[in-house]
Amino acid sequence: xxxxxxxxxxxxxxxxxxxxxxxxxxxxxxxxxxxxxxxxxxxxxxxxxxxxxxxxxxxxxxxxxxxxxxxxxxxxxxxxxxxxxxxxxxxxxxxxxxxxxxxxxxxxxxxxxxxxxxxxxxxxxxxxxxxxxxxxxxxxxxxxxxxxxxxxxxxxxxxxxxxxxxxxxxxxxxxxxxxxxxxxxxxxxxxxxxxxxxxxxxxxxxxxxxxxxxxxxxxxxxxxxxxxxxxxxxxxxxxxxxxxxxxxxxxxxxxxxxxxxxxxxxxxxxxxxxxxxxxxxxxxxxxxxxxxxxxxxxxxxxxxxxxxxxxxxxxxxxxxxxxxxxxxxxxxxxxxxxxxxxxxxxxxxxxxxxxxxxxxxx
Amino acid sequence: xxxxxxxxxxxxxxxxxxxxxxxxxxxxxxxxxxxxxxxxxxxxxxxxxxxxxxxxxxxxxxxxxxxxxxxxxxxxxxxxxxxxxxxxxxxxxxxxxxxxxxxxxxxxxxxxxxxxxxxxxxxxxxxxxxxxxxxxxxxxxxxxxxxxxxxxxxxxxxxxxxxxxxxxxxxxxxxxxxxxxxxxxxxxxxxxxxxxxxxxxxxxxxxxxxxxxxxxxxxxxxxxxxxxxxxxxxxxxxxxxxxxxxxxxxxxxxxxxxxxxxxxxxxxxxxxxxxxxxxxxxxxxxxxxxxxxxxxxxxxxxxxxxxxxxxxxxxxxxxxxxxxxxxxxxxxxxxxxxxxxxxxxxxxxxxxxxxxxxxxxx
Numbered sequence: 001x002x003x004x005x006x007x008x009x010x011x012x013x014x015x016x017x018x019x020x021x022x023x024x025x026x027x028x029x030x031x032x033x034x035x036x037x038x039x040x041x042x043x044x045x046x047x048x049x050x051x052x053x054x055x056x057x058x059x060x061x062x063x064x065x066x067x068x069x070x071x072x073x074x075x076x077x078x079x080x081x082x083x084x085x086x087x088x089x090x091x092x093x094x095x096x097x098x099x100x101x102x103x104x105x106x107x108x109x110x111x112x113x114x115x116x117x118x119x120x121x122x123x124x125x126x127x128x129x130x131x132x133x134x135x136x137x138x139x140x141x142x143x144x145x146x147x148x149x150x151x152x153x154x155x156x157x158x159x160x161x162x163x164x165x166x167x168x169x170x171x172x173x174x175x176x177x178x179x180x181x182x183x184x185x186x187x188x189x190x191x192x193x194x195x196x197x198x199x200x201x202x203x204x205x206x207x208x209x210x211x212x213x214x215x216x217x218x219x220x221x222x223x224x225x226x227x228x229x230x231x232x233x234x235x236x237x238x239x240x241x242x243x244x245x246x247x248x249x250x251x252x253x254x255x256x257x258x259x260x261x262x263x264x265x266x267x268x269x270x271x272x273x274x275x276x277x278x279x280x281x282x283x284x285x286x287x288x289x290x291x292x293x294x295x296x297x298x299x300x301x302x303x304x305x306x307x308x309x310x311x312x313x314x315x316x317x318x319x320x321x322x323x324x325x326x327x328x329x330x331x332x333x334x335x336x337x338x339x340x341x342x343x344x345x346x347x348x349x350x351x352x353x354x355x356x357x358x359x360x361x362x
Numbered sequence: 363x364x365x366x367x368x369x370x371x372x373x374x375x376x377x378x379x380x381x382x383x384x385x386x387x388x389x390x391x392x393x394x395x396x397x398x399x400x401x402x403x404x405x406x407x408x409x410x411x412x413x414x415x416x417x418x419x420x421x422x423x424x425x426x427x428x429x430x431x432x433x434x435x436x437x438x439x440x441x442x443x444x445x446x447x448x449x450x451x452x453x454x455x456x457x458x459x460x461x462x463x464x465x466x467x468x469x470x471x472x473x474x475x476x477x478x479x480x481x482x483x484x485x486x487x488x489x490x491x492x493x494x495x496x497x498x499x500x501x502x503x504x505x506x507x508x509x510x511x512x513x514x515x516x517x518x519x520x521x522x523x524x525x526x527x528x529x530x531x532x533x534x535x536x537x538x539x540x541x542x543x544x545x546x547x548x549x550x551x552x553x554x555x556x557x558x559x560x561x562x563x564x565x566x567x568x569x570x571x572x573x574x575x576x577x578x579x580x581x582x583x584x585x586x587x588x589x590x591x592x593x594x595x596x597x598x599x600x601x602x603x604x605x606x607x608x609x610x611x612x613x614x615x616x617x618x619x620x621x622x623x624x625x626x627x628x629x630x631x632x633x634x635x636x637x638x639x640x641x642x643x644x645x646x647x648x649x650x651x652x653x654x655x656x657x658x659x660x661x662x663x664x665x666x667x668x669x670x671x672x673x674x675x676x677x678x679x680x681x682x683x684x685x686x687x688x689x690x691x692x693x694x695x696x697x698x699x700x701x702x703x704x705x706x707x708x709x710x711x712x713x714x715x716x717x718x719x720x721x722x723x724x
Contacts, residue, residue, distance in 0.1 A: 011402050019396040026388035026601060034381040038569035040373050068430055072595040097596065104593055207400035209600040231466055233434040234459065237599040238571040239388060 004314045005346065005354035010144060010291040013345040016263065017207055018256050022243060025250070029242035037242045043230040044222070045214065046241035052248050053214055057189075057198070062219040065226055067236050070174065070201040070213030071097055076228045077135075077197065077215070078105035081168060087133040091119050093323035093338055095144045095172070098137055107134065111325035111333070114143070116285065118150030121157050127328055128165050135168035135197075140188060141176040142290025145323045145340035149287060152185050159193040169193065173200045175290035177257050180265040182288040194218065202244055204291065205257055210240040264344050267351065268293070271343040274355035279362075291344050297337040301362040306336070315357045367708065367716035368678045372506060372653040375707040378625065379569055380618050384605060387612070391604035399604045405592040406584070407576065408603035414610050415576055419551075419560070424581040427588055429598050432536065432563040432575030433459055438590045439497075439559065439577070440467035443530060449495040453481045455685035455700055457506045457534070460499055469496065473687035473695070476505070478647065480512030483519050489690055490527050497530035497559075502550060503538040504652025507685045507702035511649060514547050521555040531555065535562045537652035539619050542627040544650040556580065564606055566653065567619055572602040626706050629713065630655070633705040636717035641724075653706050659699040663724040668698070677719045 030037055037046070044050065045066025054061045067073045078101055082088065088102040092111025102109045112127055113120045119138060136158070140150035150158075162169045171188045189196040201213035215225060229236065247253060271293045272286045282295040297303060310317045321335030339358065343351060392399055399408070406412065407428025416423045429435045440463055444450065450464040454473025464471045474489055475482045481500060498520070502512035512520070524531045533550045551558040563575035577587060591598065609615060633655045634648045644657040659665060672679045683697030701720065705713060 009402070014397045014401070017396050017400045019393055019400065022400070023389040023392040026392055026605075027385040030385040030388055031381055034379050035376045036571075038379045038381065038384070038571040039376070040371070040565075040570040042571075068595050068599055069597070075594050097593075100593060203402075208402040209398075209400040209404075209597065211595065211597065211599040231459075231462060232437050233430055233573065235431070235571065235573065237430055237573040237602055239605070240599055240601055243388075243601070 002314045004316065005350050006316045007341055007354055008316050008318045010342045011345050012204060016260055021252055022207065022247065025243040025246040026239060029246040030239055033242060037238045040235050042238060043235055044226045045236060046238055046245055049241050049245040052245060057216055059216055063216055063222055064214060065222045066212065066214045066241055067229055069211035070199050071101065073199055073213050073215045074098055075101050076225045078102055080224055080228055081134040082107045083134060087131055089127060089133040089136040090325050091138060091143065092325060093145050094325060095139060096322040099325050109325040110328055112328060114146055114148055116148055118148055118154045121154055123328060128161065132165045132167050135170050137170045139172045141173055142287045145292055146294040147285040147287035147290060147292045155185065155188050156191050159188055159191040159196060162195045163193050168195045168197060170197045170199060173198060174204050177205060178260060178264060179289035180261055180268055206244065212240050212244050267343045267348060270348040270351045271341055274352050278355045278359035291342050293341045293343060295339050296334060297339065297362060301337065303336045306361060309361050313357045315354055364676045366676045366678065367712050369703050369716055370678050370680045372704045373707050374566060378622055383614055384569065384609065387605040387608040388601060391608040392601055395604060399600045402597050404600060405597055406588045407598060408600055408607055411603050411607040414607060419578055421578055422581065425578055425584055426576060427584045428574065428576045428603055429591055431573035432561050433463065435561055435575050435577045436460055437463050438587045440464055442586055442590055443496045444469045445496060449493055451489060451495040451498040452687050453500060453505065454687060455507055456499065456687060457501060458684040461687050471687040472690055474690060476508055476510055478510055480510055480516045483516050485690060490523065494527045494529050497532050499532045501534045503535055504649045507654055508656045509647040509649035509652060509654045517547065517550050518553050521550055521553040521558060524557045525555050530557045530559060532559045532561060535560060536566050539567060540622060540626060541651035542623055542630055568606065574602050574606050629705045629710060632710040632713045633703055636714050640717045640721035653704050655703045655705060657701050658696060659701065659724060663699065665698045668723060671723050675719045677716055
């Protein structure tokens with residue numbers, strides 16, 4: 001049997017974790033502020049970390065909530081904003097767990113086609129003529145699963161539309177700081193809309209196991225989410241938030257991000273080259289950062305039971321359909337032709353071999 | 363102004379936290395098992411901690427889930443078991459946050475009167491003739507808020523009834539190991555019913571801020587809760603679970619519990635004496651352990667706006683009505699006469715002075 005190559009979840013590789021430094025920060029954080037860190041309370045998150053995030057993003061502390069990972073925050077946001085028989089819009093394709101969360105909280109979840117420069121604004125406007133969703137969920141930077149980045153002009157327009165029609169925009173930006181080339185585009189929140197919520201986490205910058213995610217939004221919304229969080233889990237887990245705060249205070253976060261970029265950047269290049277070489281007929285999304293390259297296979301490709309046949313050659317793929325919400329109108333969902341290719345937790349050798357195996361199946 | 367005396371939440375005092383030892387365990391746990399502790403996964407909880415709990419309680423690892431505090435587990439359990447228009451039974455009075463959680467998840471929450479030796483089995487049988495709840499929620503040891511402990515005979519009978527009628531029994535036992543006198547009674551689960559779920563946490567034994575709670579139950583139920591947890595928060599927070607595991611492995615938990623008993627036991631004695639001296643006409647619950655003494659004030663007592671008038675004399679009380687679910691039949695809820703008196707986070711001097719102030723208001 002050949003070596004198994006795993007192109008599934010977007011997890012960091014073990015060498016990404018700053019283990020010793022994090023251990024030291026846990027110890028220091030618990031000792032230095034035990035009466036806060038080890039006690040009940042701080043429902044809105046550990047205050048020094050909220051202060052650091054408020055300063056970084058230029059918002060008030062009342063506009064920052066830190067919770068047990070960003071999916072938990074998305075679940076609370078869904079519980080708060082989704083109305084019975086209401087809709088949520090996402091990009092099509094979108095983050096599979098987000099789609100599942102919105103559906104579990106009762107929303108019809110409608111996917112608006114994604115283009116190379118982000119969500120199709122034309123299709124979004126079309127959809128808005130029929131109904132206004134509780135919110136539009138976007139991953140504007142190095143999108144999960146496709147890798148697309150939303151253009152400047154579209155960012156501005158999406159925020160305008162949210163004001164005109166009265167829906168929330170949720171920008172989920174866990175990959176934003178992992179940019180390997182090019183320049184940052186402004187956050188959607190920087191266009192000044194009153195209905196933008198920014199969600200992110202330290203899962204891709206430090207560690208997923210610590211489950212430290214945060215939300216930025218208007219104080220009224222943050223306070224409602226905080227109350228919902230208190231009813232759900234009483235207090236957030238605090239030692240992990242305090243360790244992150246300590247890590248940032250020591251000035252270790254930026255150097256760690258630089259280290260991760262050096263680790264991941266060559267893997268992106270290798271993946272991009274392999275896709276161009278092995279899958280020349282596929283429509284490829286090659287991002288400037290993040291965790292994912294993706295391909296839309298050509299219509300004639302043999303995608304019948306692709307995941308199963310991949311398994312037979314020791315290649316593990318996520319079924320593309322998992323990333324697809326309900327289609328807008330009668331457009332067929334192209335889930336069976338969509339393949340997400342996470343490149344961070346695989347070596348350049350595994351990338352070359354994996355893409356070659358994929359190409360051999362089509 | 364006199365010193366403010368706080369008889370509200372059941373929080374441990376700062377001197378209860380084994381700060382340095384916990385800091386050391388965090389550091390060690392993160393370093394020794396980084397690839398598990400810092401990564402996604404372990405949806406059912408950190409494996410070494412699950413193993414330790416399985417061994418302690420004599421169950422299989424598949425019957426143990428560790429999550430972000432016991433309220434989160436109660437919320438997942440409620441989401442899983444409560445049916446539309448269904449009921450949950452609790453003791454009357456019961457833990458205020460549990461009542462709120464069951465209601466938020468859609469259950470009519472009906473309180474079955476509590477007696478000195480635990481829930482009234484007679485009233486429970488009466489209630490069961492009318493409807494079978496999704497589950498019966500009990501705090502059998504040193505109950506929150508009253509302090510009552512469920513007798514051996516009633517434990518056996520409650521489990522029998524759950525089998526006869528087909529409802530779950532949730533025994534919540536966060537205070538069980540803080541026994542200052544007398545002997546442990548068997549867990550409800552030890553009577554062998556197939557429908558008992560045991561919930562507990564390390565909040566009262568180590569630290570609430572770490573949010574490490576666990577549930578024991580049949581493997582099928584635990585697996586359903588684990589899936590619901592994964593949909594809600596992806597993975598539980600792992601470094602805190604690993605630190606607890608390390609703390610237990612080093613043999614530090616039992617000595618810490620002994621230290622806590624030495625700290626809390628004189629506070630219970632002082633509270634018991636103060637209540638007997640200052641409130642001789644009240645019906646007092648004096649437990650052998652835990653965090654709470656409580657009193658049911660005599661019917662003639664002046665309880666009008668008690669919480670407000672207490673505040674005027676710098677005494678902070680929780681409104682008794684918060685602990686009361688819907689009454690069974692037309693029995694009036696006696697919430698206005700019920701006062702919970704947490705004794706762990708107040709000094710003997712504060713206890714004496716606080717109970718004297720309370721007596722002065724009646």
